[in-house]
Each structure stands twice: as C-alpha cells, then as structure tokens.
Amino acid sequence: MTAVASAMSLPRSMARRFRLLPGSARAGVIIITAIVALGLLVPILSPYDLYEQVGKANAAPTFEHPFGLDSLGRDILTRSFGAVRIDIVVAIVGVMIPLLIGTVVGGLAGTTDLRIVRGGVGLLVDGINAFPFLILALGVIAVIGTGAQAMIIAIAFTSWARYAKLARTRAAVLRDLDFVSALRLLGYSRARITVRHILPNCFSETVAYGVSDFTLVILTVAALSFLGAGVRPPEPEWGSMMADGRIYLQSAPWILVGPGIVLTITAFGVSLIGEALKDRSRG
Amino acid sequence: MQARRVGGLRLPTRSPLLRIIARSVLVAVSVTWVSFSLMRLTPGDPAILLLGDQATDELIARMREQLGLNGTYLEQLGRYLSQLAQGDMGKSVVFGVPVTTLIAQAVPVTLQLMLVSITMTVILAVPIAVYVSLNPKGRGASAFLVLASLFVSTPAFFTGLLALLIAAVWLKIAPVAGIVGNLPEAITYLWLPSLVIALALVPILARVLIASITDTLREEFVEVAIVRGVRGWTFAWRYLIRPSIAPTLSLLSYIVGTLFASAVVVELVFNLPGTGTLLVGAVSGRDYPLVQGIVLFSGVFVVVIGAFADIVTVRIDPRVGR
Amino acid sequence: MAGNLIEVTDLHVTYRTASTDVLAVRGLNLTVGAGQSTGIVGESGSGKSTVAKALVGLVPPTSGSIRIDGDLVAGERAKGYHRGSRWKVQMIFQDPYGSLDPRQQPLDAVLEAIQHWRKLSKAQARTEALDLLKSVGITERQATSGLRALSGGQRQRISIARALAPSPQVLVADEPTSSLDQSAQAAILNLLRRIQAERGLSVIFISHDLGLVRYLTEDVIVMKDGFVVEQGPTDQVLHHPTQEYTQRLIASALA
Numbered sequence: 068m069t070a071v072a073s074a075m076s077l078p079r080s081m082a083r084r085f086r087l088l089p090g091s092a093r094a095g096v097i098i099i100t101a102i103v104a105l106g107l108l109v110p111i112l113s114p115y116d117l118y119e120q121v122g123k124a125n126a127a128p129t130f131e132h133p134f135g136l137d138s139l140g141r142d143i144l145t146r147s148f149g150a151v152r153i154d155i156v157v158a159i160v161g162v163m164i165p166l167l168i169g170t171v172v173g174g175l176a177g178t179t180d181l182r183i184v185r186g187g188v189g190l191l192v193d194g195i196n197a198f199p200f201l202i203l204a205l206g207v208i209a210v211i212g213t214g215a216q217a218m219i220i221a222i223a224f225t226s227w228a229r230y231a232k233l234a235r236t237r238a239a240v241l242r243d244l245d246f247v248s249a250l251r252l253l254g255y256s257r258a259r260i261t262v263r264h265i266l267p268n269c270f271s272e273t274v275a276y277g278v279s280d281f282t283l284v285i286l287t288v289a290a291l292s293f294l295g296a297g298v299r300p301p302e303p304e305w306g307s308m309m310a311d312g313r314i315y316l317q318s319a320p321w322i323l324v325g326p327g328i329v330l331t332i333t334a335f336g337v338s339l340i341g342e343a344l345k346d347r348s349r350g
Numbered sequence: 351m352q353a354r355r356v357g358g359l360r361l362p363t364r365s366p367l368l369r370i371i372a373r374s375v376l377v378a379v380s381v382t383w384v385s386f387s388l389m390r391l392t393p394g395d396p397a398i399l400l401l402g403d404q405a406t407d408e409l410i411a412r413m414r415e416q417l418g419l420n421g422t423y424l425e426q427l428g429r430y431l432s433q434l435a436q437g438d439m440g441k442s443v444v445f446g447v448p449v450t451t452l453i454a455q456a457v458p459v460t461l462q463l464m465l466v467s468i469t470m471t472v473i474l475a476v477p478i479a480v481y482v483s484l485n486p487k488g489r490g491a492s493a494f495l496v497l498a499s500l501f502v503s504t505p506a507f508f509t510g511l512l513a514l515l516i517a518a519v520w521l522k523i524a525p526v527a528g529i530v531g532n533l534p535e536a537i538t539y540l541w542l543p544s545l546v547i548a549l550a551l552v553p554i555l556a557r558v559l560i561a562s563i564t565d566t567l568r569e570e571f572v573e574v575a576i577v578r579g580v581r582g583w584t585f586a587w588r589y590l591i592r593p594s595i596a597p598t599l600s601l602l603s604y605i606v607g608t609l610f611a612s613a614v615v616v617e618l619v620f621n622l623p624g625t626g627t628l629l630v631g632a633v634s635g636r637d638y639p640l641v642q643g644i645v646l647f648s649g650v651f652v653v654v655i656g657a658f659a660d661i662v663t664v665r666i667d668p669r670v671g672r
Numbered sequence: 673m674a675g676n677l678i679e680v681t682d683l684h685v686t687y688r689t690a691s692t693d694v695l696a697v698r699g700l701n702l703t704v705g706a707g708q709s710t711g712i713v714g715e716s717g718s719g720k721s722t723v724a725k726a727l728v729g730l731v732p733p734t735s736g737s738i739r740i741d742g743d744l745v746a747g748e749r750a751k752g753y754h755r756g757s758r759w760k761v762q763m764i765f766q767d768p769y770g771s772l773d774p775r776q777q778p779l780d781a782v783l784e785a786i787q788h789w790r791k792l793s794k795a796q797a798r799t800e801a802l803d804l805l806k807s808v809g810i811t812e813r814q815a816t817s818g819l820r821a822l823s824g825g826q827r828q829r830i831s832i833a834r835a836l837a838p839s840p841q842v843l844v845a846d847e848p849t850s851s852l853d854q855s856a857q858a859a860i861l862n863l864l865r866r867i868q869a870e871r872g873l874s875v876i877f878i879s880h881d882l883g884l885v886r887y888l889t890e891d892v893i894v895m896k897d898g899f900v901v902e903q904g905p906t907d908q909v910l911h912h913p914t915q916e917y918t919q920r921l922i923a924s925a926l927a
C-alpha cells in the first residue's frame with residue numbers, strides 16, 4: 068500500500084466507522100464536530116474581539132449580540148465559542164496525561180510478582196480514588212496555584228488512580244492467560260511481554276473509559292474555573308464567564324446562559340459518544 | 351468480592367465483616383497519607399508563599415512550625431499522625447482557630463444538604479426506574495435515556511444558578527440564598543439546592559436500578575409469580591425493590607463522593623455555609639491546614655460510607671463477602 | 673541411551689497453596705526419541721497439564737530431572753531453558769481464546785516470533801510468516817484482520833503456526849481440540865499429524881480421549897491422581913489394558 072493510497076483510505080475508513088456507530092453516538096460526533104468547528108471559526112469570523120469592549124456593559128441580547136454583552140461589555144457569543152479552544156485542550160490533556168500514567172503504573176503493578184509493589188500501588192490507588200474528585204483537585208490547586216497548567220496537574224493527580232485501577236485489574240487477568248505463557252516459551256523477555264503485549268491490552272480498556280471520563284473532566288475544568296481555581300480572566304473560559312454571570316444574576320442573567328448552554332451541549336455530545344463506547348466495550 | 355483484597359494484599363481472615371473493616375482501615379491510612387503529602391507537593395516553600403519573600407527568617411520559621419513543615423519528612427509525618435490521633439488538625443492560618451472547630455461548624459449544613467438530596471434522588475429515581483423497566487420500549491424509556499445524558503452533562507453550578515433565577519428571583523417560591531436553623535425547618539432553604547444536586551444524581555441511580563430490575567424480570571420465578579397472581583406492593587417489594595438494594599449499595603460510596611463534590615459548587619451558589627464554601631474560601635486564601643483538613647475529612651467520610659455499604663451488603667447477601 | 677530427545681526421570685511436581693499441598697505429579701519417567709510421539713491420558717485433575725507445563729519449563733519440578741536433547745533443563749543444578757534450548761520445545765494450549773494476544777494480528781504474532789529467532793529482512797520474514805500461516809490453513813486475509821472474526825479452530829491454527837516459528841523439535845499439545853466442534857477437531861488433528869510427518873516433529877499429545885491419542889502417537893502414558901498407572905505402546909495399552917481405570921477410559925472414549 069502506498070502512502071497516498073493509505074492517506075486516501077483514511078477518510079473512507081473513518082466514514083465507515085461513523086456509519087457503524089449507534090445513532091446516539093453519531094449525534095454526539097456531529098455535535099462535537101460542530102462545536103469544535105464553531106470554536107475555531109467564530110473567533111475569526113466574528114466582527115467582535117475576544118478581549119475588547121464592544122458595547123455597553125451587561126447589555127441584553129440583541130440581533131447584533133445574540134447572547135448579550137458581559138460586565139466588561141464584551142460579546143458573549145464570541146467569547147462562548149472562543150472558550151472552546153482552551154476548555155477542550157485542557158480537557159484533552161487532562162484526560163490523556165492521567166490515562167497514560169495510570170495505565171502504565173496500573174499495568175505494571177498488575178503484572179509484577181512483587182507483592183509489596185502490588186499491594187502498595189493498590190492501596191495508594193484505592194486511597195486516591197476514595198476522595199471526591201473535585202475536592203482533591205481543589206486541594207492540589209490550593210497548594211500549586213491556579214491557571215490552566217495547574218488545573219491539568221490537579222486533574223492528573225486525582226484521575227490517574229481511576230485508570231490505574233482499571234489497568235491493574237485487566238493486567239492481573241491477562242498475566243494468567245495462556246498467551247503470556249506461549250510468549251514466554253518463545254523466549255520473549257518479561258519486559259517485552261509487558262510492554263508489547265500486556266500494556267497495549269490495558270490501553271484498549273482505559274481508552275474506552277477515557278472517552279466517557281472526558282465528560283467529567285470538561286465539567287470539572289469549568290467547575291474549577293467557576294470557583295476561581297482554574298483558568299484566570301480575561302481568558303475566555305466557560306466556568307469563569309459564568310462566575311462573572313453569577314454576580315449579575317438578577318440584572319443580566321444572559322451573561323451565564325450563553326456559556327452555560329455551549330458548555331452543556333459540549334459535555335452532552337461527549338457523553339453520548341462515551342456511553343456508546345462504554346456499552347460496546349462491555350458487550 | 352471487593353472486600354477480599356486490599357491492593358494486592360490478601361487479608362488473612364475469613365470473616366467478611368473483619369475483612370471489610372481491615373480493608374477500610376488500610377484505605378483510610380492511605381487517604382491520610384495522601385492528605386498529608388498534599389502540602390508537600392509544592393515546588394516552593396508554602397511558608398514563603400504565604401508570607402511573601404519580604405518576610406523575616408524568624409516569621410518564616412514560625413509559619414513553618416505552624417504548618418508542621420519543620421523537621422525531617424518522617425518527623426513531620428509522625429507529628430501529623432499523633433496530632434490527628436488526638437483530634438487535632440492544626441490551626442487555620444486565616445481564622446486562627448482550630449481546623450476541627452471550623453469543620454465541625456460547617457459539617458452539619460453539608461450533611462443536611464446531602465441528606466435531603468439523597469432522599470429526593472431516591473424519591474425521583476425509583477418510580478422512574480420502575481416505569482422505564484416495565485415499559486422498556488416505550489417513549490418514556492427513550493426520553494429517559496436522552497434526558498439522563500443531558501442532566502449528567504449539565505454542570506451543577508449552571509442548574510443551580512438557573513434554579514435560583516427561576517425559583518427565587520422570578521417565582522419567589524424559594525429564599526434567594528443562605529440558611530437559617532436546622533432540619534426540619536431548614537427545608538425551606540434546602541429543597542432547591544437539594545433538587546439541583548438530585549437532578550444530576552437521579553440518572554446515575556436510575557440507570558443502576560433499571561439494569562437490576564430488568565435482570566430480575568428476566569428470571570423465570572418472576573413470571574411464575576405473575577401467573578400466580580402476586581401483585582401490588584408485595585410484587586414491587588419482592589421482585590423490583592429488594593433485588594436492587596445490593597447493586598445500589600455498591601454504588602453508595604460513588605454517590606456520596608459525587609454528592610460531596612456537587613455540594614461544593616451548590617453551597618457556593620446558594621450561599622450555604624457548609625464544608626464546600628469553607629473549602630473554596632480556604633483554597634483562595636491559601637489556608638493550607640484548613641484545606642488539608644477538609645480534604646482528609648471528605649476522603650475518610652467516603653471510606654466510612656463505603657465500609658457501611660459493604661457491611662450492609664454482606665448482611666443482606668452473605669455470598670457477596672466470600 | 674544417547675540420542676533421546678526427551679528424557680524425564682522420576683518427575684514430581686507439588687503445588688503449594690495457602691491451605692494444602694497438591695501432589696499433582698508423583699513419579700513419571702519418559703523417554704522420547706526424535707520424531708517419536710507420546711500421548712498422555714487421564715481423567716480431569718490427574719496431572720496431565722502439570723506434566724506438560726513442567727516439560728516446557730512453565731512449572732518447576734519438585735524433584736526429578738528433565739533433559740531435552742541432552743541439555744538438563746530441569747532438576748538439580750539445572751539452569752533451565754536458555755537461548756540455545758528454548759526454541760526446541762513449544763506448546764499449544766487448550767483454550768484457543770486465551771492463547772493469542774487479543775490485540776495482535778495473526779500475521780504480527782507469527783512475524784514477531786520469526787524475527788525473534790532469526791535475522792531476516794522485514795520482507796523476507798513477512799513472506800515466511802505468510803507461508804507458515806498458509807501451511808496451517810490460514811489465508812493472508814485472515815492473517816491480516818483482527819482476531820474477533822476468527823473461530824476457535826482458526827485461532828488454534830494460528831497458535832500452531834506461532835509455535836512452529838522457531839522450528840521446534842518438540843510440540844506439546846495440551847488438549848488442543850477439546851473446546852472445538854467435531855469437524856474442527858478432526859481438521860486440527862490432521863494438521864498436527866501432517867506437521868509431525870513433514871517436520872519430523874515429536875508431539876506430546878495430551879487428551880482425556882484415548883481414541884484421539886491413538887491417531888497421533890506410538891506410546892502412551894495413563895495418569896491418575898498424579899501417578900502413572902500404565903505406560904507402553906499405544907496399541908498395546910489400548911487393546912490389552914492391564915488396569916481397570918484404563919479400561920474405563922477406553923470405554924468412555926468409545927461411548
């Protein structure tokens with residue numbers, strides 16, 4: 068297969084996969100594609116700047132400003148879609164880093180013969196998983212400070228243990244399967260069997276979970292920013308925009324409605340996909 | 351099943367009760383260690399962060415002592431544990447009073463909020479689950495699936511603010527914020543925030559109930575019972591509700607964790623002086639001992655609830671513990 | 673007796689568990705010449721799989737010794753299998769669904785084994801892997817698709833191809849057909865017999881069905897509770913069993 072041919076077949080295989088998805092997941096894919104496209108396009112096409120005042124503060128929705136203006140007179144529609152970039156990027160990184168760490172740590176802990184390592188990692192994992200997600204994340208942020216990076220660290224610190232638990236269970240099942248014995252008989256080293264055979268199988272489990280975890284992470288990112296512990300203003304971010312709206316709840320409720328709706332639709336789209344993938348990996 | 355192992359350790363006892371307790375104690379130890387380590391995650395010195403780099407050495411040394419950061423790692427850990435054992439979580443940097451006092455003031459609000467929320471969740475989820483499992487092909491069932499995904503994806507602070515706007519500002523059927531007194535009078539203040547939390551929890555609980563009821567309905571003995579004419583409440587209790595208790599209990603610590611986390615934002619939105627509001631204030635004020643105390647409390651609380659759920663499960667169905 | 677491919681002397685295997693010690697194998701002697709094959713039969717739990725695992729080095733013997741092609745691979749002062757001997761003995765397992773890495777394409781599984789043992793160019797190794805898979809009845813299309821679509825029989829063929837990749841001298845087959853349907857069972861047995869003849873391979877064939885054992889082996893060992901109760905040429909054991917236990921096994925195989 069030449070490079071050109073395989074590049075040509077990529078969109079085709081994606082289209083095939085898309086058709087094979089259940090209806091709700093297809094709706095999810097469409098929603099997310101639309102949100103991401105709008106997130107990229109709106110800030111470019113919009114006549115209004117993301118950071119500059121364009122009208123009277125707290126102005127109600129009009130034809131020119133369908134979502135209204137915020138307390139600094141900025142266009143809420145532009146900012147609501149401008150927030151897609153930072154929120155989705157933080158959420159993607161916030162899912163991928165703990166997924167990677169958790170799967171490797173859990174996979175290794177599930178494979179090792181060292182009782183102490185297995186028990187120690189297991190205890191640490193159960194300990195971290197006991198905390199309510201948002202509370203431990205807030206605790207980490209209290210110590211390391213706010214901002215997008217700090218938020219990713221806090222989420223990773225809290226999330227990796229859930230992936231580790233899944234990977235550890237999976238690895239413990241895999242290591243007793245006959246194929247591992249067969250590979251040992253072929254003379255493969257332990258390291259090779261773990262890295263090339265056990266960990267990839269752990270990843271297929273954790274990645275499926277990661278997609279459904281994505282919803283939780285998106286909501287957590289927004290919640291942390293809403294609480295003033297996440298992305299700092301003036302960066303457009305759903306949670307912090309809604310924190311602004313909270314202050315003017317009575318006089319200018321539109322400030323929080325715009326970003327709230329875009330955030331909810333995004334999380335909804337992701338959860339439709341996540342549910343479908345979780346069902347499939349189960350059945 | 352879950353009780354048999356802690357991490358990779360096999361507990362050398364056959365009694366399910368002892369095993370659950372031993373496991374929970376070990377996890378609680380782990381939870382304590384995580385909270386202890388939290389403050390040591392900083393790249394810098396928390397004392398300097400708090401006081402600014404203009405502070406005198408003497409002041410910094412005093413602050414380090416107050417934060418328990420003087421001495422070696424093991425000395426710090428030992429001191430932390432022995433103080434904890436005496437019910438001492440240190441002193442709040444901002445308020446200057448013991449952390450335990452602050453938590454003790456805030457906990458009743460949070461607990462009452464959680465209690466009302468969980469009651470509402472059960473009251474809403476059970477009929478929905480029964481209806482959907484008895485009519486799995488109907489419109490109600492597909493509406494439930496979509497609405498469940500939607501409500502799970504709506505952040506609690508959005509629902510909370512909208513609820514506040516509609517019920518308190520426009521309809522004036524709820525107080526704008528705050529709380530006066532305790533349950534049962536306080537229900538006037540608690541029903542709206544609890545409803546907000548329940549909306550996110552109902553789909554989670556209902557899904558589990560639907561799965562377990564559907565499983566039970568597939569069993570042959572249920573058909574036999576229907577043919578024999580068992581109806582009404584006896585039927586509902588024996589074939590719908592009782593078999594669902596164990597799967598629900600296994601979800602309890604997850605629900606309580608979620609509840610605790612939603613309480614943080616909902617308390618803030620509704621101005622309730624609970625642990626969530628306390629925590630958010632402590633985070634922005636860099637009140638390390640207070641943050642640490644609340645984090646530890648939340649973790650231990652979930653572990654205790656989990657142990658309670660496991661024990662009840664074993665009592666109901668002794669096979670589970672084996 | 674120099675020149676024996678397999679020499680097992682007084683093999684004992686004990687599993688230590690938390691509650692008890694299980695004496696899984698209690699004294700087994702076996703010699704197999706190059707190209708010869710032996711069957712092991714016995715009821716469930718009699719210790720057949722344990723013998724197989726000890727032979728290939730997956731389970732350490734408690735006492736006794738195992739020599740492969742003159743190399744001491746298990747027993748006192750044995751160093752175990754090493755690169756010079758590891759390729760000589762391979763094994764096929766009972767459960768076709770657990771014998772393959774769920775994420776690996778059949779072609780890659782065989783390719784990996786070939787490249788582990790021989791320095792070949794990528795294209796050459798691929799051709800060899802495809803040839804090997806073809807010789808066990810797996811087409812290129814089946815070899816380059818996911819595992820999901822493959823039946824138990826097809827999976828077992830892939831396991832055989834992978835085991836043959838290092839060109840072993842001994843193939844231990846632990847009930848390779850017991851979870852397959854009748855026709856797949858016959859096909860796998862024929863395949864094993866063909867490979868045995870073509871490659872001059874020694875097969876240690878384990879089954880609880882004496883009828884199948886006769887089809888592939890010259891000698892047979894009958895096991896019960898870890899003991900060897902009868903041992904000798906397959907035809908002789910089959911036609912003139914001395915033990916009542918063996919007679920019962922024959923009767924149940926015929927039924």
Ligand SMILES: Nc1ncnc2c1ncn2[C@@H]1O[C@H](COP(=O)(O)OP(=O)(O)OP(=O)(O)O)[C@@H](O)[C@H]1O
Binds near residue numbers: 694695716722
């Ligand atoms: N890993 C193990 N730990 C403890 N005991 C074991 C282990 N593996 C096997 N045994 C025990 O050793 C005995 C022999 O088992 P083995 O698997 O060798 O029997 P088998 O003849 O292969 O049986 P089957 O026909 O069911 O496969 C059995 O009593 C079994 O319970």
Ligand SMILES: [Mg+2]
Binds near residue numbers: 721722
């Ligand atoms: Mg066996």
